[in-house]
Every structure is written in C-alpha cells, then in structure tokens.
Amino acid sequence: MAITKTNFVEMTRCVKYPFLEDLKRDILTSDMTLEEYQSQELKSSLKEIVGEMIDLDEDGNLVDKTDTIDIQLEAMLPYYKEVEIEAAKVVEKQFGGISKFAESTYDQELYDTNINGIRYLCYIDIFNEVDNKKNIIEVKATTSNAFASLGYKKDEIDYPLLKKIGNVYHLADLLGEEIADPIKYQNARNKLFNRFLDGKYVFDLAFQRYIIEHELAASNNEAKLSDYHYYLAVLNHEYVFPGKYEDGKPVYEPDLLGEEIITFIDLDQITKEFQPIIDDLRIRLEKCLLADNMTNCELGEYCCYKKRNMCKYFKPVCGSLIPEHHSSLTFMRNRGIETPDGKLVGVELINHGYLNMLDIPKEYIKNQNHLIQYECVEHNEVYVDKEKIKAGIASLKYPLYHLDFETFPCPMPRYRGEKPYTQSVFEFSLHTEVSPGVCDKDKDNYVFLARDFNDCRLDCVKELVRLTQKPGTLLAQNVSFERSRIKELANIFKEYKEPLMRLYDNYFDLIWLVNTNQELYQSLGFTKDEASRVNYYDKALDGSYSIKKTLPVFSDLSYKNLDVKNGTEAIVTYANYDKMSVEERNLKYESLITYCKQDTWAMVVILDALRNL
Ligand code: SF4
Structure with a gap:
C-alpha cells in the first residue's frame, strides 16, 4: 500500500475515514454486483453506508457518489499552474542555486519511505539546492493575507505573529523580537497547528518533512537533517500588477514598491514541532487500516462542514x-x-x-x-415586522440603482492595478428604479458584459458612471461586495473616482429589509432589541437570506430554467470563453446576460413584494 500526501491528509481526518475509503475501494474493484456485495459480505449496518457511497447509473454501472467535480476548480486549473511557474522564478531569485519543479526539464523531487510495510511518499513542488542547503518549497495558490493577519492586540496595538523581512515571513519570536503579550502570542502561534483551519497548508509541508526525515534516517543520513529548510510559497497579497505584457501575456516583475508576486513563509520551526503530531496520526491511521471493523466517531471540526475542504463522506454518509x-x-x-x-x-x-x-x-x-x-x-407561520420594513423602505432615496457585478477571482492578476485574487469585474447588470415601484424589466435595464479576456474595465466604468449620474442609492444584495468593486475601480481609474465614490457612499443593502441592520434601525428610532431582531422570517429561508432563498419566498421567479444558474456557473462560462466556437460563445454570452439581468430584476421584485406587505 502507498500513501501520498493527499491521501494522508484525508485519511487522517478521523478514525472512520480510512474504513469508508477501504470499503468503497473494495466494492469498486470487486467483480460482484452491488446487490451481491451488500447481501453476502456486509453486515446489515453497513448496507446502508454502501448504498450511500455507491450507486448504479442508468446502464447499471457502479457510480462513486463521493466523487464530485468542482467545476470552478477545474476552470481555475491553468491559473493555478501559473502560480507554480511564477513561484519557481521567484525561488531562483530569492535563494539562487538550482531548482527542480514540474514545469522544468527535470521531474519533481520524490521522497518516499517505508514504515511498517506501508509506503509513504511525497513529491516536492519546488526542490531548491544551494550548496549543501536544501529548500523544500510547497506552493499554494492562496495569498499571504491569512498568514499576515495572524497575531494579537494589546493596548489597541496590533502585533503580527509573522514579520516580513525582505520577501520572507518569519515567526516574530525567532527574530529576537520582544513579545508584548506572550500568552496571546502563543495563542496566535497555536493556530498554525490547527490542520483544518489556519494550519491546513502548514500540515501539508509538515507531512513532507516527516517523509523526508524518515527517508534520511532509513538511509543513515540523519546528519543531513539540518541541511533541510521548509517554506510555503504563496501569492503576495500586497503585490499590485504594474501592467506589463509580452506577447499579450502578463509579466510579473516586481511591482512599483518592489514587491514580488510570490512571497515565502519560513516554517522550519513550526514543521519541526508538528512532527510528533504527524507521528501520532500515522500510528492511528495504521491501526485503523488493520482493524476489521469500522470505528465510529462523532462529527467534528475534521468534517469541515460547509467549508471548501468538507469531507466527501459528510453528505452521503456521516451526515446523511x-x-x-x-x-x-x-x-x-x-x-x-x-x-x-x-x-x-x-x-x-x-x-x-x-x-x-x-x-x-x-x-x-x-x-x-x-x-x-x-x-x-x-407553527408553520411567517414572522413579519411591518413597521421596521416600512421604516427601512421609507429611508430609501430614489432613483434606486439595483446593481450586480459578476467577477472573476483570478489567482494571478490579469490587468494593471489588480492584486492576486482581485474580483475582476467582467459583467454588471443595472436596473434603475426612478420612483417607488417604477422600473421596467427590459427598458430600465442595462447589462455590460466583456466579449473576451481583454481588459474591459474602463468601458465598464464609463457605462456605470453614465447610467448613475443622478444622485440616488446603490442597492444590492450584500452590498459590501459591490461597494468593494466600485472602490477598487475608483482607485484604478482616478478620472472617474468622484462619480464612483458618490455611488459608493450612498448605499443600501436589500438584505437589511428582510434580515436587519442594528445601526440603521436604531438610527430610525427603534430600540436596540427591536433593531437587532430580524424583520422577516419564513421557514423556507432555512436560516439564510441569500437571494437564492429569498427569491422563491417573494416571487415566482426561478433560476431553474436558465442556462447559467448561479455565480459559479457564470465564472466558469466566462473562464471557458476561449474554448468555445463563435456560435457557442454567442449563445453563452446571451446566457450570461440573462442570468445577471435576472439577479437585479430579482432585487426589484423582492423590494416590490416587501413594499406590498
Ligand atoms: S464526514 Fe466527518 S466523521 Fe465522516 S468520515 Fe468524514 S471526517 Fe470522518
């Protein structure tokens, strides 16, 4: 048996996971039919689990229900690859020496070791060698922001856990810094050991160190352990793309302040302290793999419920x-x-x-x-606070600009002034409601949509400014998203800063009418208690005020019959522009228009329904 880094990360989530994985592999590779397997081999309690993991398709083939495809991830793959390529370039500048990585002429460096008959292996994203020194660099398409934000507050002063020296973040205690509050500092430091939250990337690197150190020990090379150094390479959240292109492609030179697009996190000490934890997990995993029966366990943090790294067994099995x-x-x-x-x-x-x-x-x-x-x-009833809704609506200043942006959160900045993962605007829909209830679905709507990957932001800004000249109110569902995009555009296109910032300053969130906004309603004369209470609740909302939930409550409008049905599909459609024929792209272009237009029309309809309450 061979266990890779990804396997290890998944299989050590909990004591149940390895059993489920084994059971599934057993069925998928067996010649028996699903029914035979269920009836002959399994105790009745496991029949259900099998049914939840494995299904039959229309042709009677076994289908793995836990094997889902993340369409956004797929669309982003080429950009993730670019992160690795840029990381390798910055590694050479930062460390010198010779590097091995997947895109070079060499293959990636492989380490493997055998422990108790199990082969553990890992490939190193970038293996950099300078004289005797070996730098093990794990590249992650995330930004440095989460690391830079770790820290604590004392006497209103923020103290970071990691300090950037040159282009490398180091633990403040290792730099000989005086620690203002050692307990708070330690609490922040401990977060790097939470493998399901802040420490999830650190855990990957620590596992690699574990394999490397075991391989060195097995070959009697322990003396070389100190030659190895461990870093994460991540996108620099402070980098601003200066806008240089060669052959139509962005060139990621240092920005105007000398920032590189990739920055490093020195994790030598943390990965060292992680080793006993990895060892315990490895021992537990081996015990689980040898056990005949499943060890059950409760749901926990390790399931990563509703997170991007949610366990694939949560929905079909453990949380079914x-x-x-x-x-x-x-x-x-x-x-x-x-x-x-x-x-x-x-x-x-x-x-x-x-x-x-x-x-x-x-x-x-x-x-x-x-x-x-x-x-x-x-009681199967609807809760409505009409007074608050009425007061909220009465505070609106017309015209209302119902606005929705569609954006492409590209890991690599594509246009001048963008940072890694900037929500790059490629479409907006605007419905203008001139006075209460006066808004036509078609006549009062405008949709701007990029036709290709060329920088369309200036045209987009011009249109937005042209259409919102009259002072009014920017209205959106989760308006902070729209406001952030407007502010970013205002900072890049300074000649339009004034009208854009006017729009930015006068805003209202549709959600405040259904959910609430304590500050707003207190300013409208409601008590603190009243102001913090929701304005509207229908059990169909299921605890969420997203437009997907509120729309069916207030209207018959639906996204079901649309070609592009949600934000993720909009991103993927746009990202795949250059893979489409002209005809297909024209069709998809119209689908994107219909989808975005529906988003702002939905806001008009919801507001109207609230008014009619
Ligand atoms: S869903 Fe949770 S309990 Fe179930 S296998 Fe995954 S991590 Fe373990």
Missing part, C-alpha cells in the same frame, strides 16, 4: 441523516445553544441527537432570532 430542511444546523449565526450537556455549536448539536431544530427543547433557545426561526417552523 441530517434533514435537508429545518435542521438544527440552520440556526442563523449560532454561537452556541446552552443545553444540559453544555454549549453546543454546529455539528455538536447533531452529535447530541438534535437533528431537527424542533428536537431542541424550546426553553434552551435564548437568542430572539433563533426563537423566531423555531416558532416559524413549530
């Missing part, structure tokens, strides 16, 4: 009994419900048997908004 609607996981902003078993948050409620919201005794619910949710489900 969680009801689709009105489960205890749908309490909004749940920071903990006090029960006799203690304060329970998220999946802890499920572990304690509270699958449905109504499974929780009502007297445990103390948060007023949770109680509203609970009672709406309990």
Whole structure:
C-alpha cells in the first residue's frame, strides 16, 4: 500500500475515514454486483453506508457518489499552474542555486519511505539546492493575507505573529523580537497547528518533512537533517500588477514598491514541532487500516462542514441523516445553544441527537432570532415586522440603482492595478428604479458584459458612471461586495473616482429589509432589541437570506430554467470563453446576460413584494 500526501491528509481526518475509503475501494474493484456485495459480505449496518457511497447509473454501472467535480476548480486549473511557474522564478531569485519543479526539464523531487510495510511518499513542488542547503518549497495558490493577519492586540496595538523581512515571513519570536503579550502570542502561534483551519497548508509541508526525515534516517543520513529548510510559497497579497505584457501575456516583475508576486513563509520551526503530531496520526491511521471493523466517531471540526475542504463522506454518509430542511444546523449565526450537556455549536448539536431544530427543547433557545426561526417552523407561520420594513423602505432615496457585478477571482492578476485574487469585474447588470415601484424589466435595464479576456474595465466604468449620474442609492444584495468593486475601480481609474465614490457612499443593502441592520434601525428610532431582531422570517429561508432563498419566498421567479444558474456557473462560462466556437460563445454570452439581468430584476421584485406587505 502507498500513501501520498493527499491521501494522508484525508485519511487522517478521523478514525472512520480510512474504513469508508477501504470499503468503497473494495466494492469498486470487486467483480460482484452491488446487490451481491451488500447481501453476502456486509453486515446489515453497513448496507446502508454502501448504498450511500455507491450507486448504479442508468446502464447499471457502479457510480462513486463521493466523487464530485468542482467545476470552478477545474476552470481555475491553468491559473493555478501559473502560480507554480511564477513561484519557481521567484525561488531562483530569492535563494539562487538550482531548482527542480514540474514545469522544468527535470521531474519533481520524490521522497518516499517505508514504515511498517506501508509506503509513504511525497513529491516536492519546488526542490531548491544551494550548496549543501536544501529548500523544500510547497506552493499554494492562496495569498499571504491569512498568514499576515495572524497575531494579537494589546493596548489597541496590533502585533503580527509573522514579520516580513525582505520577501520572507518569519515567526516574530525567532527574530529576537520582544513579545508584548506572550500568552496571546502563543495563542496566535497555536493556530498554525490547527490542520483544518489556519494550519491546513502548514500540515501539508509538515507531512513532507516527516517523509523526508524518515527517508534520511532509513538511509543513515540523519546528519543531513539540518541541511533541510521548509517554506510555503504563496501569492503576495500586497503585490499590485504594474501592467506589463509580452506577447499579450502578463509579466510579473516586481511591482512599483518592489514587491514580488510570490512571497515565502519560513516554517522550519513550526514543521519541526508538528512532527510528533504527524507521528501520532500515522500510528492511528495504521491501526485503523488493520482493524476489521469500522470505528465510529462523532462529527467534528475534521468534517469541515460547509467549508471548501468538507469531507466527501459528510453528505452521503456521516451526515446523511441530517434533514435537508429545518435542521438544527440552520440556526442563523449560532454561537452556541446552552443545553444540559453544555454549549453546543454546529455539528455538536447533531452529535447530541438534535437533528431537527424542533428536537431542541424550546426553553434552551435564548437568542430572539433563533426563537423566531423555531416558532416559524413549530407553527408553520411567517414572522413579519411591518413597521421596521416600512421604516427601512421609507429611508430609501430614489432613483434606486439595483446593481450586480459578476467577477472573476483570478489567482494571478490579469490587468494593471489588480492584486492576486482581485474580483475582476467582467459583467454588471443595472436596473434603475426612478420612483417607488417604477422600473421596467427590459427598458430600465442595462447589462455590460466583456466579449473576451481583454481588459474591459474602463468601458465598464464609463457605462456605470453614465447610467448613475443622478444622485440616488446603490442597492444590492450584500452590498459590501459591490461597494468593494466600485472602490477598487475608483482607485484604478482616478478620472472617474468622484462619480464612483458618490455611488459608493450612498448605499443600501436589500438584505437589511428582510434580515436587519442594528445601526440603521436604531438610527430610525427603534430600540436596540427591536433593531437587532430580524424583520422577516419564513421557514423556507432555512436560516439564510441569500437571494437564492429569498427569491422563491417573494416571487415566482426561478433560476431553474436558465442556462447559467448561479455565480459559479457564470465564472466558469466566462473562464471557458476561449474554448468555445463563435456560435457557442454567442449563445453563452446571451446566457450570461440573462442570468445577471435576472439577479437585479430579482432585487426589484423582492423590494416590490416587501413594499406590498
Ligand atoms: S464526514 Fe466527518 S466523521 Fe465522516 S468520515 Fe468524514 S471526517 Fe470522518
């Protein structure tokens, strides 16, 4: 058996995972039919699990239900590859010497070791060698922002955990810095050891160190351990693309302040301290692999519920009994419900048997908004605070500019002034409502959409400014997203800064009318308690005020029959422009227009429905 880095990261999530993985592999590689397997080999309790993981398609072939494709990830793959290429260039500048990486003429460096008959192996993204010194560099298409933000506050002063010297972040304590608050510093440092949150990339690198050190020990080369140094290479969140191109492609030279597009995190010390943790996980994994029966375990942080790295077994297997609607996981902003078993948050409620919201005794619910949710489900009724909705609507200044941007969060900045992962605007839809209820779906709408990957931002800004000349209110669902894009554009196209910032300054979030906004409603004369209470709740919202949830509550409009149905599909459609024939691209162009137009029309319809309440 061989275990790669990715396998190890997944298989050590919990004690149940390796068993499920083994069971699935067993069935998928067996000659038996699914029914035979279920009836002959498995205890009845496992039949259900098998059914949840494996299914039959129309032709009777076995289908792995846990094997889902992330379409956005696929569309982004070429850009992730670019991150590795740029990282290799910056590594050579930073460290000198010779580097091996996948895109060079050499293959990636491989390390492997055998422990108790199991082969553990890992490929090194960039192996850099300078004299005796070997730099092990793991490239991640994330930004340095999360690392740079780690730290603590004391006496209103922010102290970072990591300090940047040149182009490398180091732990402040290793730089001989005086630590203002050692306990808070240690708490921030401990976050790097949380392999499911801040330490998830560190964990990958620590596993590589584990393999390397075992391989060196097995070949009696322990004396060389100190030659190795461990770094993450990530996108520099401070880098601003100066806008140089060669043959139509961006050239990522240092920016105007000398920042490189890639920066490094020195993790020598942290990966060293991680080694006993990896060793324990390896021992536990081996025990699980040898065990005949599944060791069950509760749901936990390791499931990464609702995160990008959510365990593939959560939905089909471990969390399959969680009801689709009105489960205890749908309490909004749940920071903990006090029960006799203690304060329970998220999946802890499920572990304690509270699958449905109504499974929780009502007297445990103390948060007023949770109680509203609970009672709406309990009595099948809708909660409405008409006074607050009325006051909120009355505070709007017309014309209303219902605006929605579609953006491409490209890891590599594509246009002048962009940073890594800038939400690069390629489309907007605007519905202008001149006075209450006066807005025509077609006549009062304008959609701007890029036809190709050329920089269209100036045209986009010109159109936006032209259409929003009259002072009014920018209205959007989650307006902070639209405001951030407007501000970014205003900083790049300074000649349009004034009108763009006027739009930026006068805003309203549609969500405040259905959910709430404490500050706004207090300013409109409501008490703190009233202002923090939601304005509207229908059990169909299931704890979410996203447009996908609110739209069916307030209208018959639906995205179901659209070709492009959501933001992810919009990104993927745009990202695939150059893979399409002219005819296909024209069709998809229209689909993107229809989708974005529907987003702003949905806002007009929801506002109107609220007005009619
Ligand atoms: S969903 Fe959670 S409990 Fe189930 S296998 Fe995955 S990590 Fe383990």
